[in-house]
Amino acid sequence: MRSKATLLLGSALTLGVALPSLAADWQALPDQAPSPADNPTTKAKVQLGKTLFFDPRFSEHGTLSCNSCHNVMAGGDDNRPNSIGMHDARGGRSAPTVWNAAFYSVQFWDGRAATLEDQAKGPLVNPIEMGMGSLQDVLGRIDKIPGYKPLFEAAFPGEAQPISADNAAKAVAAFERTLITPNSPYDRYVKGNKKALTEQQVRGMKTFDSLGCTSCHSGANFSGPTLPIGTGFYMKFPTYPGSDYDAKYQLTADQGRFEATKQEADRNLWRVPTLRNIALTAPYISNGQVPTLDEAVRVMAKTQLNKDLTDAQAADLVAFLNALTGEFPVITMPRLPASPNMSVIPPVDPHLKEKPHG
Amino acid sequence: MRSKATLLLGSALTLGVALPSLAADWQALPDQAPSPADNPTTKAKVQLGKTLFFDPRFSEHGTLSCNSCHNVMAGGDDNRPNSIGMHDARGGRSAPTVWNAAFYSVQFWDGRAATLEDQAKGPLVNPIEMGMGSLQDVLGRIDKIPGYKPLFEAAFPGEAQPISADNAAKAVAAFERTLITPNSPYDRYVKGNKKALTEQQVRGMKTFDSLGCTSCHSGANFSGPTLPIGTGFYMKFPTYPGSDYDAKYQLTADQGRFEATKQEADRNLWRVPTLRNIALTAPYISNGQVPTLDEAVRVMAKTQLNKDLTDAQAADLVAFLNALTGEFPVITMPRLPASPNMSVIPPVDPHLKEKPHG
Numbered sequence: 118m119r120s121k122a123t124l125l126l127g128s129a130l131t132l133g134v135a136l137p138s139l140a141a142d143w144q145a146l147p148d149q150a151p152s153p154a155d156n157p158t159t160k161a162k163v164q165l166g167k168t169l170f171f172d173p174r175f176s177e178h179g180t181l182s183c184n185s186c187h188n189v190m191a192g193g194d195d196n197r198p199n200s201i202g203m204h205d206a207r208g209g210r211s212a213p214t215v216w217n218a219a220f221y222s223v224q225f226w227d228g229r230a231a232t233l234e235d236q237a238k239g240p241l242v243n244p245i246e247m248g249m250g251s252l253q254d255v256l257g258r259i260d261k262i263p264g265y266k267p268l269f270e271a272a273f274p275g276e277a278q279p280i281s282a283d284n285a286a287k288a289v290a291a292f293e294r295t296l297i298t299p300n301s302p303y304d305r306y307v308k309g310n311k312k313a314l315t316e317q318q319v320r321g322m323k324t325f326d327s328l329g330c331t332s333c334h335s336g337a338n339f340s341g342p343t344l345p346i347g348t349g350f351y352m353k354f355p356t357y358p359g360s361d362y363d364a365k366y367q368l369t370a371d372q373g374r375f376e377a378t379k380q381e382a383d384r385n386l387w388r389v390p391t392l393r394n395i396a397l398t399a400p401y402i403s404n405g406q407v408p409t410l411d412e413a414v415r416v417m418a419k420t421q422l423n424k425d426l427t428d429a430q431a432a433d434l435v436a437f438l439n440a441l442t443g444e445f446p447v448i449t450m451p452r453l454p455a456s457p458n459m460s461v462i463p464p465v466d467p468h469l470k471e472k473p474h475g
Numbered sequence: 476m477r478s479k480a481t482l483l484l485g486s487a488l489t490l491g492v493a494l495p496s497l498a499a500d501w502q503a504l505p506d507q508a509p510s511p512a513d514n515p516t517t518k519a520k521v522q523l524g525k526t527l528f529f530d531p532r533f534s535e536h537g538t539l540s541c542n543s544c545h546n547v548m549a550g551g552d553d554n555r556p557n558s559i560g561m562h563d564a565r566g567g568r569s570a571p572t573v574w575n576a577a578f579y580s581v582q583f584w585d586g587r588a589a590t591l592e593d594q595a596k597g598p599l600v601n602p603i604e605m606g607m608g609s610l611q612d613v614l615g616r617i618d619k620i621p622g623y624k625p626l627f628e629a630a631f632p633g634e635a636q637p638i639s640a641d642n643a644a645k646a647v648a649a650f651e652r653t654l655i656t657p658n659s660p661y662d663r664y665v666k667g668n669k670k671a672l673t674e675q676q677v678r679g680m681k682t683f684d685s686l687g688c689t690s691c692h693s694g695a696n697f698s699g700p701t702l703p704i705g706t707g708f709y710m711k712f713p714t715y716p717g718s719d720y721d722a723k724y725q726l727t728a729d730q731g732r733f734e735a736t737k738q739e740a741d742r743n744l745w746r747v748p749t750l751r752n753i754a755l756t757a758p759y760i761s762n763g764q765v766p767t768l769d770e771a772v773r774v775m776a777k778t779q780l781n782k783d784l785t786d787a788q789a790a791d792l793v794a795f796l797n798a799l800t801g802e803f804p805v806i807t808m809p810r811l812p813a814s815p816n817m818s819v820i821p822p823v824d825p826h827l828k829e830k831p832h833g
Contacts, residue, residue, distance in 0.1 A: 171548055180559050185538070190529055191811040196818040201538050205563040399818040410816035435816060442815075448808045453549040455800075458768035458793060460554040460757040 141326040144337035145304040146393065146443065150219030150294040153346065156234060156287045158294050161271040166292030168268060168451040169285055175241055175255050177203045177248035179462035183240070183289065187215035189296060189448060192397025198405030203248030209371055211405030216445075217393050219294040220338035226403045228349035228388045229377040233290035238282060252282040258461045259285070264454020298394060298443025306440070314440055321437025324430050329422050339392035339441065349374075351386040354403075355420035362416045366406040373403070396439045410435050499684040502695035503662040504751065504801065508577030508652040511704065514592060514645045516652050519629040524650030526626060526809040527643055533599060533613050535561045535606035537820035541598070541647065545573035547654060547806065550755025556763030561606030567729055569763030574803075575751050577652040578696040584761045586707035586746045587735040591648035596640060610640040616819040617643070622812020656752055656801025664798070672798055679795025682788055687780050697750035697799065707732075709744040712761075713778035720774045724764040731761070754797045768793050 152158040169175070170189075173182040186200040187193050193214030199207045210226050218224065224236035240246040241255055249255050259265050259280055269279040272288050303322075305313035314322065325331065333352050336342055341350030355368055363369055374383035387403055400406065401413035414434045418424045426434070510516040527533070528547075531540040544558040545551050551572030557565045568584050576582065582594035598604040599613055607613050617623050617638055627637040630646055661680075663671035672680065683689065691710050694700055699708030713726055721727055732741035745761060758764065759771035772792045776782045784792070 173546070174554065178559060179553060179555055180543070185543075188531070188811070190808050192813070195537060196532065196814075196820055197537055198822055201536060396815040397813050399814075399816060400822060406822075408817060408822050439815060442813075445810060450548050450806045450808055452803055453546070455550070455755050456554075456757075457754040457797060457800075458757060459766060462554055464556055464758060464764075464766050 141331045142335065143307045143322075145307050146217065146220075146297065146299045146301070146337050148297065148299050150217075150297055152291070152294055153232065153234075156290060158291045159272065161268075162273075162288045162291040163295055164451070165265075165268040165272040166288035166290065167448070168265075168453060169289050170292055171451050172453050174258055174262070174453075174461050175247065175249060177250075179460070181247050183215075183237075186212040186240075186246075189215060189445075192216065192394050193218075193296070194398045196399060198400050200246065202246040203244070206245035206248075208245050210403050211400065213390060214394060214398050215293055216296050216298050216443075217338055217391055219297065220391070221340060221388070222344040222346050223349035223388060225377075226387055226390075227374040227377045228351065229374075231347035233293050234283070234286045237286040237289040237293075255285070256280065256282060261459075261461045262454050262456045268454065295446070298445055301393070301443040302440040303437075304443065315436065317433055317436040318440045319437075321433035321435070322440075324433050325437055328418060328424060328430075330417070330434075333389045333421070334392050341389045350389050351383075352389050352421070353385050354387045355385070357420055357423040360419045362419055366402060366416065367404060368402070368416075368420065371404060392438060393441050393443060396435075396442050410438060414438070499689045500693065501661075501665045501680075503665050504575070504578075504655065504657045504659070504695050506655065506657050508575075508655055510649070510652055511590065511592075514648060516649045517630065519626075520631075520646045520649035521653055522809070523626045523630040524646035524648065525806070526623075526811060527647050528650055529809050530811050532616055532620070532811075532819050533605065533607060535608075537818070539605050541573075541595075544570040544598075544604075547573060547803075550574065550752050551576075551654070552756045554757060556758050558604065560604040561602070564603035564606075566603050568761050569758065571748060572752060572756050573651055574654050574656050574801075575696055575749055577655065578749070579698060579746070580702040580704050581707035581746060583735075584745055584748075585732040585735045586709065587732075589705035591651050592641070592644045595644040595647040595651075613643070614638065614640060619817075619819045620812050620814045626812065653804070656803055659751070659801040660798040661795075662801065673794065675791055675794040676798045677795075679791035679793070680798075682791050683795055686776060686782060686788075688775070688792075691747045691779070692750050699747045708747050709741075710747050710779070711743050712745045713743070715778055715781040718777045720777055724760060724774065725762060726760070726774075726778065729762060750796060751799050751801060754793075754800050768796060772796070 156162075170183040173179050173185070176182070181202065184190075186195045188195055193216035194212045198211060199209060200212045201207055213226060218236075219233060222231075224230040224233060225239070230236040230239060238252060241249050242251060266280065269284060269288075273279040273284050276284070302313045302318065306319075306322075325334075333341060333350075344350055351374060354373065355363060358369065369385065372384050374386040374388075375381070377383075390403075395401075396410060399410060400408050401410065402416065407413045407416055411431050414431050415426050418426045418430075514520075528541040531537050531543070534540070539560065542548075544553045546553055551574035552570045556569060557567060558570045559565055571584060576594075577591060580589075582588040582591060583597070588594040588597060596610060599607050600609060624638065627642060627646075631637040631642050634642075660671045660676065664677075664680075683692075691699060691708075702708055709732060712731065713721060716727065727743065730742050732744040732746075733739070735741075748761075753759075754768060757768060758766050759768065760774065765771045765774055769789050772789050773784050776784045776788075
């Protein structure tokens with residue numbers, strides 16, 4: 118006896134329906150993100166995490182907070198090819214959006230952090246990002262800001278030493294787990310509101326599926342299947358090397374996960390990124406060299422599926438991807454606790470280049 | 476017949492009360508700031524102004540908003556000696572707080588702008604601040620962000636061309652007029668709550684008056700008398716040159732208002748700054764070279780009043796100044812309107828210094 122799936126497959130083939138459209142499992146975004154057993158999301162933790170996330174004093178010169186490159190007032194990134202860190206330094210990769218990052222099973226473009234907690238510690242001490250000498254230096258500044266003590270105590274009640282790098286990272290991760298954008302037109306459509314998408318967006322959705330985009334960009338977050346935390350969903354990029362795009366956008370200059378692991382099997386592997394709110398996060402691709410979403414869908418179709426899009430296909434896909442822009446929660450600004458009568462930012466700056474009339 | 480004032484003066488002298496304490500006119504901060512006839516504060520204007528204030532896309536590299544150096548989540552400045560602009564540039568002056576700036580009759584340290592509206596345009600095109608080539612370039616970016624159009628239309632209803640540099644400046648000024656911090660312990664004290672200040676703070680308040688600090692730092696904003704808009708309240712700094720502080724903190728390197736006017740009479744003249752929330756805005760003095768509030772009161776007493784403070788006097792003054800920290804209104808974060816599918820920040824960057832592993 119044939120299984121139901123085989124029967125369906127048979128019907129699909131009979132009806133001339135392309136296989137991938139059957140395979141697609143369209144999922145709406147959950148309203149809440151899961152939290153790990155050792156870091157349940159609490160209101161006090163979110164409040165502390167939000168405060169830390171917006172506090173620029175944990176960068177060498179006191180000028181960059183997490184939000185500087187992951188701007189939650191916008192698409193959760195900085196709309197730049199790469200971010201600008203201390204001393205005007207630039208990285209080779211584009212800041213990924215922090216919105217819905219809670220749904221990834223690994224963090225960073227190369228998956229080198231398993232959790233949001235691990236990720237949160239990285240940029241603080243990266244010399245081309247926030248540039249702090251060490252996490253101990255960060256804690257030294259927190260210690261000089263009396264108002265942080267009650268926030269840490271409320272977030273981690275009963276702990277003998279609530280102020281620690283691990284707890285700061287837990288709080289930032291807890292805040293990030295609240296950064297969810299449900300109820301996009303796409304979500305409302307798959308929940309049953311057939312008027313939520315325009316005709317062009319529905320066409321784009323079918324094209325997205327039939328071309329094979331869903332083979333990587335699947336699941337509620339369009340970043341692949343749900344895997345255990347620490348297990349990344351990686352793809353080779355470009356899967357079809359040799360197109361003109363390789364040189365035009367330097368697609369192979371950065372070896373992706375290989376740069377982190379030095380394992381040959383990881384060469385040119387990248388975590389499959391979410392497509393949620395993708396319309397807001399130009400420029401595109403891990404190096405931020407592709408300026409528009411129209412160009413990005415063409416680059417991806419060619420490099421990953423070996424397909425040349427027609428103008429109509431590209432336009433439909435872009436229309437569909439615009440339907441992935443969700444609802445952003447209202448966030449109140451945190452009050453950054455004071456270090457009364459002094460600044461925690463070191464006054465001596467060897468890079469001082471003073472000019473008059475500031 | 477002697478006037479009531481003279482009678483009171485006589486009584487004061489009889490009682491041995493120092494003259495300045497009688498002269499002091501302690502005023503609470505108003506809950507609202509006045510708005511000019513040609514720019515009445517409206518909800519729609521404040522909303523637009525807040526959005527512009529937090530939008531980093533109106534800086535050359537898309538990295539700095541007004542809030543970067545005038546952080547309203549903190550004391551309205553950046554707790555740095557000077558701010559860091561495009562290309563890692565530094566100015567010679569410390570960012571003044573935006574909180575209660577609405578109560579000044581002139582803007583900038585040297586009063587070179589009459590109004591908040593005029594001031595708002597300056598940093599955008601200052602090459603060592605936000606570094607935009609021109610206000611026209613700013614408008615060019617606004618035009619590429621469709622979501623700004625309805626915000627401008629709502630803020631300036633009925634206008635044929637609502638999007639303009641003047642209107643953007645008006646909106647930012649309208650938002651800034653909401654940045655008021657009433658109900659500090661000092662305010663509650665002068666309104667009649669005698670328990671609002673500690674004993675030390677009351678001592679500091681009397682010292683502040685008897686030493687003569689009130690001769691400059693008077694009025695509700697502690698920045699001098701209320702003068703017509705465009706008429707600044709300036710003082711010479713140092714009034715008593717020659718102390719060791721001159722060299723230690725380079726007090727005469729910047730000639731103040733003279734740098735703007737080139738008038739000899741303006742040499743070393745500075746707008747008298749507010750002392751509200753001064754505990755939050757270290758480091759101090761126009762060049763940000765004085766690290767602590769304790770040191771700042773000593774510097775000011777010596778350079779402006781030719782007095783050497785005792786440790787007790789300095790501590791009392793610092794305690795009093797801490798009573799000028801007010802209540803900060805809750806502000807919700809604006810959603811920055813999107814430029815879907817592209818970035819308005821130019822992708823070509825002649826200063827690109829790429830490094831791997833961003």
